[in-house]
Structure formats: C-alpha cells, structure tokens
Amino acid sequence: MTLRGTDSDTVRRVLETGESLPGTFGFAGEVDGRLVRDVLGRVPLFVDHAADAWAFEPGSLEDPALFPAGSVAAPGEAPASVWSLPEPTPDEPEVALEGLDRALRTAIDRVRERDLDIAVAFSGGVDSALVAELLDAPIYVVGFPDSHDVEAARTAAAAMDRELTVVELEPADLERAVPDVARAIGRTNAMDVQIALPLYLVGEYVAADGFDALAVGQGADELFGGYEKVVRLDHRVEAETTRGAVREQVRSLPEQLPRDVRAIEATGLEPVAPLLHDSVIDAALRLPDELLADEEVRKRGFRRVASESLPEVVAMRDKKAVQYGSLVARELDRLARQAGYKRRIDDHVTKYVESLLET
Numbered sequence: 159m160t161l162r163g164t165d166s167d168t169v170r171r172v173l174e175t176g177e178s179l180p181g182t183f184g185f186a187g188e189v190d191g192r193l194v195r196d197v198l199g200r201v202p203l204f205v206d207h208a209a210d211a212w213a214f215e216p217g218s219l220e221d222p223a224l225f226p227a228g229s230v231a232a233p234g235e236a237p238a239s240v241w242s243l244p245e246p247t248p249d250e251p252e253v254a255l256e257g258l259d260r261a262l263r264t265a266i267d268r269v270r271e272r273d274l275d276i277a278v279a280f281s282g283g284v285d286s287a288l289v290a291e292l293l294d295a296p297i298y299v300v301g302f303p304d305s306h307d308v309e310a311a312r313t314a315a316a317a318m319d320r321e322l323t324v325v326e327l328e329p330a331d332l333e334r335a336v337p338d339v340a341r342a343i344g345r346t347n348a349m350d351v352q353i354a355l356p357l358y359l360v361g362e363y364v365a366a367d368g369f370d371a372l373a374v375g376q377g378a379d380e381l382f383g384g385y386e387k388v389v390r391l392d393h394r395v396e397a398e399t400t401r402g403a404v405r406e407q408v409r410s411l412p413e414q415l416p417r418d419v420r421a422i423e424a425t426g427l428e429p430v431a432p433l434l435h436d437s438v439i440d441a442a443l444r445l446p447d448e449l450l451a452d453e454e455v456r457k458r459g460f461r462r463v464a465s466e467s468l469p470e471v472v473a474m475r476d477k478k479a480v481q482y483g484s485l486v487a488r489e490l491d492r493l494a495r496q497a498g499y500k501r502r503i504d505d506h507v508t509k510y511v512e513s514l515l516e517t
Contacts, residue, residue, distance in 0.1 A: 161187035161194075162214060163201045169194055173230065178241035179436035183268070186214070186225070192232050197241040199227030199412025200434055202419050204344070210234070215420060216344030227412035243409060248401065248446035251459075255449070258441040259463050265435035266292045274371040276430060277364045279357065280322065282310030283477030284457070285375025288464045289432055291318065293373060300325040300360035301484035308484075310477060317469040325363045329489055335359055336490075337514045342424035343417045346515065348507035352481035352490055354421035361425030371428040376418055378433050380407040381442035382460040383451030400447045408439075 161169065163185030170189065172180045184200025187193070193212055195203045205212045206219040210233070216222035229237035249257060269276070270293075278290040280297035290297045299311035303326050315322035332355060339358045340346050361372050379385055381404070387394040388403035397403040415434075422429040432438070449459030456476070465473035481487040494510035495501065503509060 161185065161189055163187075163196070166190075173240065176241065178228070178244060179440050181268075181436050183431065183435055188212070192230050193225060193237070194230050195225050195227050197228040197243055198408070198415070198434070198439065199224070200415055200419075200431070202416035215342070215423070217341055222344055224413070224416060243405070244440065244443060246440070246444050249444045251446060251449055254441070254445050255459055255463060257444060258438070258459060259466070261435070261437035261441035262288070262292065262432070262463065264437040265432040268435060269293065269373070269430055269432050274428065274430065275369050276371045276373050277367070277369045278373045279360050279364075279375075280311050280315070281307045281375075281477055281480065281483060282312070282314035282472070283375070283475055284461055284464050284468065284473050285378035285433065285477075287314055287318065287375075287468055287472045289373050289375050290320070291467050292432070295373060296321070296323065296369075298323045298325060298360050298364055300327060300356050300363070301486075302327050302489060305485040306478050306483045307480070310475070310483070314472045314475070317472050323363075323367075325360050327359060327484070327486070327489070329493055331359060332486065332490055333493060333514070335362075336511055338424060339421060340511055340515055343420045345417060346508055346511045348490070348505065348511065349481070350417050351511050352487045352507075353479075354417050355486050355490070356480045356484045357418055357421040358424060361422050361427050365425045365427050369427065371430045372422050372425075373430040373432065374418070374422075375433055376415070376431045377411065377438075378457065378460060380404070380411055381433065381439065382445070382457040384457050385451075386456075389451050389453055389456070400450050400452070401445075404450055405443075408442075 164182040166189050178197040184196040186195040186201035186203035203225040204216045204222040205225050206221050213219050226237045228239055228241040230240045231237040277296045277298055280286045280299050301307040339354045343354050364372050383404045388400050395403040395406055397406055419429050445459045461473050494507045497510055499506040499510040
C-alpha cells in the first residue's frame with residue numbers, strides 16, 4: 159500500500175485546491191510519485207534521505223526521520239509545506255456548540271462506515287467515554303491494580319451502565335513490552351515510552367480478544383483546551399490568549415501522534431481516533447475562548463456537548479495523563495532503579511530503556 163488514510167483522488171484534489179481539512183482522518187504515503195502527509199500528521203510517514211527511501215514505520219529504515227506534516231516532496235527534492243492549519247473566526251457560543259455536536263456525529267458515522275470490529279481504550283475520562291458511548295463499543299482499561307485509571311474507569315463504566323474489561327498490569331509486563339514498544343515507535347526517551355506502553359499493553363489484550371481496531375480519545379486535550387498551560391499562559395506557551403495557546407497545542411500533534419499510532423499498530427490493531435476527524439478539528443478551531451478553558455473548567459465546550467450523551471459525573475470528570483493515571487511511569491521508574499539506574503543518574507529511565515534494547 160502506497161497511501162494510507164484516504165484515496166488518491168482526494169489527495170490529488172487537495173493538492174490542487176490547497177484545502178487542508180477535506181473530511182478525512184488524515185493521510186500519508188505516495189501519490190503520483192510524490193510523498194504527502196496531512197496537515198496534522200495523523201498518519202506516520204518516515205523517510206531516510208541517505209537511502210532515498212520511505213516507510214510507514216521507522217524500524218524498516220536505517221536512519222528514519224519524520225516527514226513533515228502538511229508537506230509534499232517529489233523524488234530528490236526537499237519537502238515543501240503545502241497545507242496549513244486553518245484560522246477561522248470563532249463562532250458565537252451556541253453556533254459553535256451545535257457545529258461541534260454535528261462534527262462529532264459525522265466523525266462517528268465515518269468510523270461506522272468502515273465496519274470494523276472495534277474496542278475502546280477507556281480511562282474513565284470524558285474523552286474516551288464519549289468515544290465509547292457514541293460508538294457503542296466494548297471498553298477496556300489498562301493499569302496497575304491500585305491505579306487512578308482503573309478506579310476511574312470502573313466508576314465511569316458503572317455510571318454509564320457499561321461492562322468493563324480491566325487489564326491489570328504487573329511489573330513483568332512492562333519489562334517484557336518495553337523493547338517492542340521502543341522499536342515500534344522509534345524512540346527510547348522515557349516520556350514517549352511511558353505514554354506508548356499503556357496503549358500497547360491494552361492493544362495486546364484487545365487483539366487477543368479478536369478485535370480489528372482500537373479506538374482512542376486522542377486529540378481532545380489539544381483541540382479543546384485540556385492542559386493547565388493554556389490557562390496559565392506560562393513559559394510553556396508563546397501565545398497571549400487561551401485560544402492562541404490551544405492552537406499551539408494542536409500544532410504539536412504531528413510530533414505526538416506517530417508514537418501513539420505506532421504503539422497500537424504494533425499489536426496488529428488499526429488505531430481509530432474519532433476526535434481527530436477533519437470535521438471535529440474544524441469545529442474545534444471555531445470555538446471561542448469561553449468554550450475552551452479557564453481556571454474553573456477545561457474543555458468547557460467539549461464537556462457541554464458530551465453531557466448530552468454521558469452522565470454529568472463522567473462528562474465533567476478530570477483525568478490524569480495516561481502514563482501517570484495507569485501508574486506505568488511510576489513502575490517503570492521503579493524497574494529502572496532496581497536495575498541499578500538510580501535517579502541521580504541523568505535521565506535514568508531512558509538509559510534503562512536503552513539497556514533493554516541491548517539484551
């Protein structure tokens with residue numbers, strides 16, 4: 159397969175028009191001898207310039223580098239930026255909420271059209287809960303027995319009257335999976351491995367249960383204002399408004415998504431991210447500041463739409479980042495220290511990950 163995510167005719171059309179959100183879940187690959195990758199890099203694409211080669215996974219290339227999102231390159235030429243993130247004027251609040259509701263249902267319809275046998279990676283937070291509810295798909299949570307995510311998922315599933323499969327981890331699961339995850343994502347740094355591990359481990363279980371695809375709530379925090387820094391406007395952002403800071407987080411997706419996609423694909427499953435459909439991205443970009451985040455509520459507009467489908471306690475729930483909520487970060491740190499990589503050693507968890515790749 160030389161193109162993933164959509165058909166060649168769609169890519170040819172957007173190459174002609176410059177339209178950056180043509181109604182897909184992203185795309186990447188080769189069309190008419192040119193490499194392409196959508197504006198948010200939702201489909202990974204890696205290149206090895208020295209070997210004049212490309213691939214959808216880093217492991218098949220000797221010196222892989224991410225092909226830039228929103229770019230096109232003919233053979234032997236440097237990538238040229240073709241598509242950019244739209245900058246629509248924010249809608250009035252009620253118009254924006256109606257648009258977001260329509261967009262979410264459009265995205266879900268596009269997923270259903272594919273007739274995949276899907277399970278949902280479920281943390282008990284509003285993002286994965288809404289995906290699970292709209293898809294009406296089985297839900298799985300992964301984490302250590304005393305983790306926040308396992309408890310949150312159990313209470314959310316009960317509130318939603320849903321059956322939940324709990325994938326309880328033990329340290330040996332991490333030790334076994336780390337090398338496979340690091341190779342799949344092409345990264346060994348502690349943070350990326352800690353984030354990818356829960357996706358990979360729940361994916362293994364879902365694949366063993368016979369499913370084709372794993373649906374995730376990825377993208378919601380970036381699109382709708384889920385991060386503290388977009389409210390604080392601290393040193394981590396350059397923008398001077400919440401809306402501008404949210405836009406910065408959206409532009410960070412091309413670097414993050416290949417990690418998550420590759421972690422799921424390594425289990426043999428197809429990743430499905432309904433919240434990253436073009437229609438949802440367009441609707442998110444139209445949300446005014448008051449529907450994004452403030453000191454009281456983050457993802458305000460998204461939660462208001464979600465509350466039409468979810469119990470209020472689930473729609474308004476905050477959650478921890480997956481590496482902390484599942485306790486994977488804590489347990490990987492513990493394994494590193496037990497292996498002799500003490501915290502006084504610079505980046506000790508990364509060094510531990512690299513050591514597992516050598517064995």
